Amino acid sequence: EEQTEELDWYVQNPEYRMRCKAAIDILQAKLKMINSELSRQKNRSVISQITSRIKSAESIYTKLLRKKLEPDFDTAKKNLKDLIGIRVVCPFEDEIYEVVELLKLQKDIEILKIKDYIKDPKKNGYRSLHLIVQVPIYSADGPQKETVEIQLRTLAMDYWSVLEYQLYYKKSENEEVAAELKEYAEEIARLDGKMLKLRNKIEKI
Ligand code: 0O2
Numbered sequence: 011e012e013q014t015e016e017l018d019w020y021v022q023n024p025e026y027r028m029r030c031k032a033a034i035d036i037l038q039a040k041l042k043m044i045n046s047e048l049s050r051q052k053n054r055s056v057i058s059q060i061t062s063r064i065k066s067a068e069s070i071y072t073k074l075l076r077k078k079l080e081p082d083f084d085t086a087k088k089n090l091k092d093l094i095g096i097r098v099v100c101p102f103e104d105e106i107y108e109v110v111e112l113l114k115l116q117k118d119i120e121i122l123k124i125k126d127y128i129k130d131p132k133k134n135g136y137r138s139l140h141l142i143v144q145v146p147i148y149s150a151d152g153p154q155k156e157t158v159e160i161q162l163r164t165l166a167m168d169y170w171s172v173l174e175y176q177l178y179y180k181k182s183e184n185e186e187v188a189a190e191l192k193e194y195a196e197e198i199a200r201l202d203g204k205m206l207k208l209r210n211k212i213e214k215i
Pocket residue numbers: 065069073091092125132134136140170171172174175179
């Protein structure tokens with residue numbers, strides 16, 4: 011309780027939030043540009059939703075404990091790459107990779123890490139593509155870099171993730187439930203594949 015309070019003091023710091031918001035704004039602007047460009051080419055929307063969040067003190071606290079790290083803000087800054095998060099939801103799986111390719115062309119964005127849980131889903135069935143990127147922020151104190159996690163997923167993956175998160179993520183283990191959730195993740199992945207094929211068929215007509 012006390013530890014969360016201390017973390018919360020840092021998380022609520024106006025200067026910290028300003029830097030987080032600046033990083034989010036820069037990435038959102040770039041993603042919107044990428045969306046306009048790809049959507050114009052294809053005559054349909056390639057990104058259906060972009061959301062963002064600044065990780066809460068409570069979430070930082072539980073994650074640090076989960077990783078067996080000291081629950082203080084310095085440790086969080088050093089070890090957690092998702093203090094700032096952006097989620098990009100696309101209708102189709104192949105276009106997630108097109109968005110990533112265009113992000114790679116942005117000279118001022120440095121991609122530190124790509125975790126492709128679409129090609130290699132997590133054991134529980136979770137699918138998404140995670141990028142850890144660094145964004146330069148120019149404040150009165152000079153240039154600084156902020157680390158951001160960008161999660162890219164399809165509408166169908168998002169549907170599964172949101173429900174799984176509400177129902178089960180980080181909750182007690184139950185083999186039967188876990189197996190069922192995984193089965194549905196696979197069903198959704200198959201459907202994503204079928205929709206992509208159908209889209210290609212329609213676009214050929
Ligand atoms: P929250 O509450 O969303 O912030 P690591 O690479 O293991 O050191 P990390 O950050 O655990 O570090 O990596 P990972 O696995 O890429 O997970 C980062 C985030 O992805 C999670 O943040 C979730 O938002 C999402 N995520 C990962 N796995 C799952 C999953 O099985 N189900 C759902 N619904 N989301 C998942 P947090 O901090 O765990 O949670």
